Structures are given as C-alpha cells and as structure tokens.
Amino acid sequence: MPEKLGRDLDPAAVRAWCTLALDALGREREEIDAINVYPVADGDTGTNLYLTVEAARQAVEAVFTAHDADGTLPDSADTVRALAHGALIGARGNSGTILAQLLRGMAGVLARGCDGPHLAEALGAASAAARQAVAHPVEGTILSVASAAAEAAAAAGPALPAVARAAYEGARAALEETPGQLDVLARAGVVDAGGRGLVTVLGALVEALSGEAPPRRPRTRWTAPAPHAAGAPEEPCAPGGPAYEVIYLLEADDEAVARLRARLDGLGDSLVVVGGDGLWNVHVHVDDAGAAVEAGVEAGRPYRIRVTHFAAGTAKAEAAEPTQRAVVAVVPGEGLAELCAEAGATTVLALPGRPPASGDLLDAIRRAHAREVVLLPNSTELRHTAAAAAEQARAEGVRVALVPTRAAVQGIAALAVHEPGRRFDEDVVAMTAAAGATRYGELTVAEHRSFTSAGVCQAGDVLGLIDGDVAVIGHDLAETARTVLDRMLSGGGELVTLVLAADAPPALADHLERHVRGRYLAVDTCVHHGGRQQAPLLIGVE
Template sequence: MSRALQPFEELVELDAAALRTWSARALDALGREREEIDAINVYPVADGDTGTNLYLTAEAAHQAVESVFAAAEPGAAETVRAMAHGALLGARGNSGTILAQLLRGMAAVLAEGRDGDHLARALAEAADAARRAVARPVEGTILTVASAAARACAGGGGLAEVAGSAYEGARTALASTRGQLDVLTRAGVVDAGGQGLVTVLGALVETVTGRAPDRPEPEPHGLLVPLGPAAPERCGTEDGPAYEVIYLLEAGDAAVDLLRSRLDALGDSLVVVGGDGLWNVHVHVDDAGAAVEAGVEAGRPHRIRITHFASPAAEAETDALGARAQRAVVAVVPGEGLAGLCAEAGATTVQTRPGEQPAGDELVDAIRRAHAREVVLLPNDTELRQTAAAAAERARAEGIRVALIPTRAAVQGIAALAVHEPDRRFDEDVVAMTAAAGATRYAELAVAERQSFTSAGVCQAGDVLGLIEGDVAVIGQDLTETARTVLDRMLSAGGELVTLIVADDTPPDLAAALERHVRRGYLAVDTATYHAGEGAPPLLIGVE
C-alpha cells in the first residue's frame, strides 16, 4: 500500500513507498502538462510529441512499479530498479529515451542508499549516463537541464534540501535554454524535454516535502506557452531524416558499440540506453531498413517502431492546432522487413513477433505518433480486430479521425497501402483501401507444434500446415510442396497477382520455386516477393 504523506511532512529517505508515490506523481504531472510540452516541441524535430512521449515513458515506469507492488511488498532497491526497467522498455521518442537513461543512472546509486547524499550522487550519475547515451550531445536540451540539476545539489545535504536544490537548478537552466539554441530563440520557447524533466523533479520535491513547488506564471513567448499546440517551425533543414526508428535490442556491450558507430553514420538524434544485455535504440534516419538491419547484425531487435516524419508537402497542410499531417496510415506487421517496407511507403508501423499481439496502448501510441488529423488503421490480424477497434475509439476521443479497415493478414494490408492516396477525400481513400484489402485472398504456412485436430484432419508435430483464410486447408510434410498445393487451390478461383512474403528462416529457394510454378501454370498471373525478415511466419501468400 502506498504511504500516505501528511501535509508538509518531509522525508529523510526515499523508501519503496516514497518511490512509488514519486512515480505516480510524475505520471500525473506529465499528464496534466502533456499538451503544454507538446506545444513547445521544436527540437530536434518539431513534431509536437515530446510531452506525449515523456508521459508514455513515465506511464511504463509507473506500471512496472505497480507490478512489483502487486506481487509483494518490495524493497526500495527493487522498486527503483523496476521504475528504471519499465522506463527502458516503454521509452518513446528522443526525450523519453533520455528520461529512461536518467532513471537508470539514478537507480544504480539509489539501490545502495536513499538519503540526501545518495540522491545528489544519483542525479550526478543520471546526468553523466544520459550524456554517454547520446551520440552527439547538444546544449540547450534536457541534457543541459539534467546537468544543472546535478550541479545545484552537488554538496549533498538533507533529502528535502537536495531535491529542492536540484529542482531550482533545473528550472533556472530551463529558462536559459531559450537562448542556447537558435531554433528555441526563434520560436520563443524553452526546450520541451527540459521542461518535462523539471516537471518530474517537481514531483520528486512534492513527494519529499508534501508540498508542490511553485511553477512560474506563463510568459509571452517565454517559459510556458498557452495550452494547445502552437505550430512551431520545423527544426533543421527541409531534407532532414525522414524516419524515426526505435527498437528494443538484446545484445552485448561490444556489439552495441559497433551499432552506435553504424547508426551515427546513418542519421542523427542517436540515443542508445540500457545495459546488461537489453537496450533501447532511438535514431532519426532516411533509410529505416538500414537502421533495423544494423540492429539485426548487433543482436535481436524487437518492438520495432518506425515513424515517417511529415514531408515538406505534408507540413504545408498543417493547421493552427499544430504540426499534424493531413492523413497517415498505421499498420501492424510481422517482421522488421515488412515494417521497413511499409514505413518506406509512408506508414507508421507496429511490429509483432510470433505469439505476441500489441496491446491497445501500443496501437493508440502508434496513432499518436503518426501526427495526423486523419488516420487509417490496418490491424492485419483477425485476432486484433477488437483491440484495434478499442484503440481507434480512444484516439477518436482525442480528436483524431480514425478509420479502421479490418484487414486480416499482412498481404491485405500491403494491398490497401498500395492504393492509398492521401490527397483524395478521406472517405474515398478508405473505400479504395478497403476494396483492395477485400479483393485479396490470403494464406499462411506454419509448422505444427503438436498433434491436434484441424479442419483438414489430424496433424502431427512438425507437419506443415497450409491455412487459407485462417482455416487449415492442407497438411503436408514439405514446405515447398505444401505451398504449391495452397497456391493451386487459391488460383483455381482466379487471380491476377500473387504476393509472396517470406521470413528469414524460410528456405532461400522457396520463393523462386513458387514464382516458377506460377509462371508455368498460370501465364496471366504476376508475382511479387517481399522479405519479412525475422519474426514472421515462414510464408504469407496473397492473391488478388
């Protein structure tokens, strides 16, 4: 149970209950200020989502803390580690990823002790760890604010004194960021990530003292701007990186060092946080596929999220409510190869792995990351229909117009994306995409894990299953032969185009063999082959 703080009570130690209270208050504060922070987000990209990303990162941290309390009465060390680990897993965007590293740096010290002196040391380690995580640190950002907070309380002291000094140092540094970066000066705002960190430190002060610190009054073109996004100018040049790529990575330290070098050469805004074999990677690049491929070479990437930044043409369509493109597509896909393919077509993607389905929060997050007034959602899985519908409703409540096209397989999503035209009317675009998806029959090959009864008979472990429209239609022993049988059954009803999507662990000659089979037996049918990469079924087939 969370400890109830009396008015003006001051703590002498950050015990488990106090850490839990801090995570809850930080989340609440970021929730209240999310839109305000989004509104002043002009660096490194003016995409109006820093407040949302910080909120989602804090939400993941708090959920992890609540999970350990639900299981038992944790100690302070376990609680602070859970907070840091949750933030690492759920980090969003550039500032959210840095916040996760700040919490990780603090956790390393607070696990040893939690008085004022340890808090001062924790803030210093957090600031240093965050700078080490960023490939090219820039002053006038959340890094500057974190360093100032650490310097302000470097002398140590009581817990309340240290927390208050860190907050005041951070707030003073935040006010100065307006003059440290030209883009902030031109927009007349402070750094959005830095403001988020001040909010988190303010929640710490309230936890320790029982009193919320005073916030400055909004200034014209000053520290705070009126609520609601303000449509700031885009940071950088018009030909900046086109994609934001984020993924979790299981890899060793040496592999991550090489990954940093490779990603730094590919793009900018590179932040790699974590350790002990698990990392959160964030980078802005023009070649999303190359960024993911670098992760594959380093280890095992998963939870891959690729966001297509608004193009100059799309930015011209932004409205007075902020940097929102007119329309975007959000697609759920298996495998990093398909994620890259869909991202190159302009979609915001959510990548799944075998046996895993994205939660509703992930889909809502993807809709938000699309930064569009109108969003087409492609779940590409029958079992995701209800989750996607609920996510669409939540996004609509935030003022985003969302159309859910009930695509049941990735090949239907690809067909829908192929006819997507953001310049035509929303309803017309949705109708065309729905028609293209509906005209695509789909099949999948899988390997049976155990003996079971199917609509095609009893299968044994290791049998190859050919599923057509979700039902087992063919049971075979050879992947290629089973695929040929499935193709013949599907093409018996006609078709003009066969789409083949193969995974990394699929035999390399399978696609070529099926292409030859189609050319020999169905002269008027074309074929197109795509590579799904790791984490996809062995073979997906679409027939249009």
C-alpha cells in the same frame, strides 16, 4: 496532498513519485507538446515523456503486486531498478529515451542508498550517463537541465527533501536559459520541451518527499509559443533532415552496441542508445529506416520496432498526409462484437475455453489494413498473447500500440474515446486513461467447490468478481449483482455499464437499472447484450 513520506526515498516514496510524475505530465502534456521544436518539431515530446513514465510506473506497480501476495514490501533496490527497467522498455521519442537513461543512472546509485547524499550522487550519475548515451550532445536541451539539476543537488545540504528541491530549482533556472543556448528555441520563443518535462518530473519528486508541490511559476516570455505557429519556429528546425524516426529494443552485448553506434551515427542524427546489461533502447532519425533496422539485426536481436515518418517539407508532423488507423478488440460474445464493429473496430471472438492465439490477433491486425493499430486484449490472460502479436505486426511495418485492457468493459470505455483524427500517441493516451479509469466486475457460477479470496464456495454458487478477484459469494444472481454494484460504486462513479449474456434472466437488466437509479442519483446506466458469453453479467464502473 500526499503525506510526507520520511527522510529516505523508500519504496513508498518511489511509488508516489511515479504516480505524481505521471499525473503532472498528464496535466502538462499538451503544453509540452506545443513547445516541441527541437530536434524535430513533431509536437509529441509531452506525450512521449508521459508514455515513458507510464511504463516506469507500471513496472513499479508490478513489483508491489508481486509482494502483495505474501504480505511483504519490496526493498528500495528492487523498486528503483523496476523504475529504470520500465522506463527503458517503454521509452518513446528522443526525450523519453534520454529520460529513461537518466532514471537508469539514478537507479544504479539509489540501489545502494536512498538518503540525501545518495540522491545528489544519483543525479550526477544520471546526467553523466545521459550525455554518454547521446551521440552528439547539444546544450540548451534536456541534457543542460539535467546537468544543472545535478550541480545544484551536489551543493545542497544532506537532507533528502532539500536535495530534491535544490535539483528542481536548479533545473528550473537552467530551463529558462535554454533559449539563449539554442537558436531554434529563441526563434520560436520557447524553452526546451524535454527540459520542461524533466522539470515536471523533478517537481513530482519534491512533492513525493515533502508532501508539497512546488508552486507553478508564471510563464516567462520564453514559455509562450510565438503566435504565428503555436510552437513552431518560423523556419524548419532541421531543413532537409531525416525522414524517419526509428526506435527499437535490442538484445546485444557491449561490443556489438559500440559498433552499432558508429554505424547509426553515419546513417542519421539524433542518435541515442541507452541501457546496458544486454538490453538497450535505440533511437535514431534516418532517411533509410530499413538500414537502421538491419544494423540492429547485425548487432543482436531487435524487437518492438517502431518507425515513424516525419512530415515531408514541414517541421510539423500534423502536416503529414492522413494515416489510416484501426482498433482491434478481443470480445467475449457476438453481441459485443457487433457493438465494437459498429464503432469501427475489427474484432476477435474469445469463445468459452477457446481463447484466441497470437496468430488470430495478428490476422485481425492484418485484416484491419491500417498503418496504425490500437490493440485491446480485454483480458489479463491475453496480455502476453497480444504482446506477441503486436511485436510481429511491428516487424511487418505496422505501428501497434497495446492498451492493457483487462476486461471487455474497459475496452468499451477505451473505444468510446477513440478519435482517429487526432495524433496516434494522443489517441493511445486517451484510450489508456479511459480504460484505467474503469473498474470491472463479473458474475459467474462456480463449477466446483474451491477456495477463493472471499471464502469457500460450493458448486452452483454465484461468484461476484471485482477487478479480477472474488469479492462476493452468493446464491442468487440478482442479489449478488446488487452487492457487487454497491461495492464498486462505494468509491464513486458516473457511469455503470452492464453487459448481459444471452442466457441471463430477461428482467435482470431492468432490476439493476432500478437499483442504481434508486440509490445513486447521479449515476447513469448503459446496458449491452453480449450474446453467448461465459459470464452471465459483466459490469463496468467509470
């Protein structure tokens, strides 16, 4: 249980809120997906909310990382703005896009102050902003839950935890009323999935501020899906509804966006346009996906375009015909290229001093001949290159998810849990989680004298890196590897992955396996031969 963080929603509390919300949505994602019947019963609301909050958390962590370099802490305004911007950039689906606008509305007020009265005002601003962003607001949805949270917060006392708890309780009560407001929910026997996710996010806020998570309430008759369809209504939610969901980021001015809203409203439904200050996230359901994208081109510069085809003749996306999926992975040596290829991945070789360009990654995506692609850059330096390739592929109609793997061993972990048979977003979430749970290390040899985070090294010294930073300076490869392993395993672990270069000492793998087996009885070891690679040894700890 986290410690009580004080009376203000300070940067540490915002950071904790993001982490707790992401953890809670991870636990409840499948439950929320199962009750997703409105506006389209495609069973992905929980996943979309998870991915949206994940993007917000990454943005907040980036702010803290930037300040770590000079030993300072970010201020509250920077932190809440990062929270809102990250959610805007990473918003997925109808509910994720609305959540992004809610967070943006809150950030505008919290940047001025983070006490109880400001939080109450922020929730009110968030609710108003979300309703304004939706072309045709419908009661019994996340909008109703947000309004109730704001009203309850406004009536609470000035203490910050009390405001947060009142907002949570108001939202929870409103959620239970949603089936009485929306017939499709009543027929399916469920509450609104987006509202359910918002209650989870507000519960995480209560925990971040008070140190105590709200008790989980027993399910009412509304929260258990009807037995006939595991969350689907007896009748389609939107018979004859639009065939495609179109989402993109858009750089445009306010006047152009106003014209865009009017045009998209005539093309389809479920229109939500959120953002401001020149950057917008556009979400709409249409029959003519090309026209929706063309409208964005006329308004400004659309990018990160995602087009999803809803299942024809049914309300469940799972009934759609199978979608071909591929994984494209950047690898540092021929050995790992063979390993990943055996697992079904299309590989791009990153040779020493010759990192692949965005065109190389785009060619690999095209070679995969898939409509859905998971891209594993496996390098911090390649993140921007991979993002550029992904954006171009999306413009060509390929659905691409970039999993931010920072090392080859994280890519191996992600590929190990890849399941082409499950839904795309579920697969991406699982692969991202596996990569994020893998610490990575590397041994290399210093080419010249230099200053490192572990001290001054000389040419020829063996450097042990952990999570990208030099942690150990040694003179012997095996001894330095043991030290790096011990440090990485000091925080726990279940599996050690060793990737040896072709020129690594032949006995090194056996030596390290014996070391792990002798000191860490519950830890397994897996050895791969990477072939020609710049680092003599790569290490992963899961």
